[in-house]
Amino acid sequence: MSTAPDIREVAVLGATGSIGGSALDVIARHPDRLRASVLAAGRNVEALIALCRRHRPRHAVIGDAAAFPALRDGLRAAGLDTRAHPGSELDALVAGDACDTVVAAIVGAAGLPSTLAAARAGKRLLLANKESLVLAGELLMRAAHEGGASIVPIDSEHNAIFQCLPDAHAHGGLRRIVLTASGGPFRGRDRASLAAVTPEQAVAHPKWSMGPKISVDSATLMNKGLEVIEAHHLFDTPGERIDVLVHPQSLVHSLVEFVDGSTLAQLGLPDMRTALAVGLGWPERIESGVSGLDLLAQGGRLDFEAPDLEAFPCLRLAFDALAAGGTAPATLNAANEVAVSAFLQRQVGFLSIPALVEDTLAAHPAAAAGTLDVLAEADRQARRHAEAAIARFA
CATH class of the missing domain: 3.40.50.720 (NAD(P)-binding Rossmann-like Domain)
Structure with missing residues (x-):
């Protein structure tokens, strides 16, 4: 029974x-x-x-x-x-x-x-x-x-990797992780054209319904940079084995490549309920309220392109912070929170977000981060620096 x-x-x-x-x-x-x-x-x-x-x-x-x-x-x-x-x-x-x-x-x-x-x-x-x-x-x-x-x-990208890489045995044959990015609302635009974008434009994500801060992070590609750092920790994978591809349809949520040449991908409609149902039910599958994926109804094609690091330097800054290690990711995150808040309050322009983050990283070189107190202090210092620098980037 x-x-x-x-x-x-x-x-x-x-x-x-x-x-x-x-x-x-x-x-x-x-x-x-x-x-x-x-x-x-x-x-x-x-x-x-x-x-x-x-x-x-x-x-x-x-x-x-x-x-x-x-x-x-x-x-x-x-x-x-x-x-x-x-x-x-x-x-x-x-x-x-x-x-x-x-x-x-x-x-x-x-x-x-x-x-x-x-x-x-x-x-x-x-x-x-x-x-x-x-x-x-x-x-x-x-x-x-x-x-x-x-x-x-629960991020759709990391949840996709979790589904493709659920155990240590599979991890032993891992070659690389590929995170996909929608490209945000400004995909395809050059750096010069981004100078005058407004907060309203930046939060209008083409695929996902998210809060204003996360939406701006998606528009700058900082969201993807933070996800690279997350993937490093979640899946014990060095940054040089993590790549990013822009995939505007947002149907392939991430890919995992193995040493035997196999690549596994997780696909689904862009709805957070799928990832949440995986987390709540795992290892069982439970109903999420999300319908299945009809690729023909979605246009019958999947496109991929390299991210534009000149127009969207936040992704590069995140890779740099991951390589530096220690307190650098905490500094990156704190400076970004301050910069995004200033942008949403119309104190600085869109291009000032990466400029503020880079300025803060340069002013606070990475140090060893063995305790939460050290990280909290790095967070505080980065916030103070970024807040003081807002006037210079207004």
Whole structure:
């Protein structure tokens, strides 16, 4: 007689964002095996309460301390049993028995502490916070190994590699990893034509629905550069064996080439729910709500081209930071966050984003990064430098 699978208790960190929404959509499709037990958001109390009404989690967390009373009172007014928590309690929640699976989708360096807490506690970690690996990849992978955590990357590219390279035996025959990039909204444009682009144009991604910061990163190709650094840590592969191809259809999410000449690729429609369903159900396959891929309906062709590193130097800067090692990726990430924020606030132009990042990397050479404190200090110094330099690049 078969028995029903245990219900997986899932903490969704960044629940009000696009990835959080996709995760909750997949979870809601499987009430017999998945439950959203913890929902965490940054400051959007109303949206978090609305999600709590629908998904009835045991716990809700708001990162903004000033918003905690509104969350607590709002949950009570809605007649919900969900317990409200300030952001200071998030790490303990994800490390405790409130969940066994964590969707780490808090954007930016703010997502690192909770991601590390989940890894140390041995949780299944659906990793969508790329900064955790860029900032502290060695520390995170070590924490996951020591804690017995399993990491399933949720970026479509790394999830594709995960599906093509699921075990150490296959990894032994690996020749190279090829990450694909859509090229963003400005693919094919030369550097000069990018000087006057607006934030509205930069966030209008042709394939994916994402938040403004990630959308700008896609437009500059920094997103792909960060993914190169992620892939290095996730799959223990040196940068010289990681390549990038621009693939505008966004149907081939990545490729893995082996020493015997075989190349495996994972294809699918550009919808984050596929990767999330892989993470939530693995090694089983579960329904995601995404339809199958009809290549003829998609135009019947797959195109590939080399990235233009002159027009989009952020990708080159990321490869340089990976080669430098130590604190360089943390410096890269921090400077990029400052530069993208300044661009979105119209303080600098689009081409100033890579210029600010390169200026910050030059001012802060890589140092050994053995502890989180060292990385945090490198992050702080890079942010201070980039913020002070904004006026020079306005």
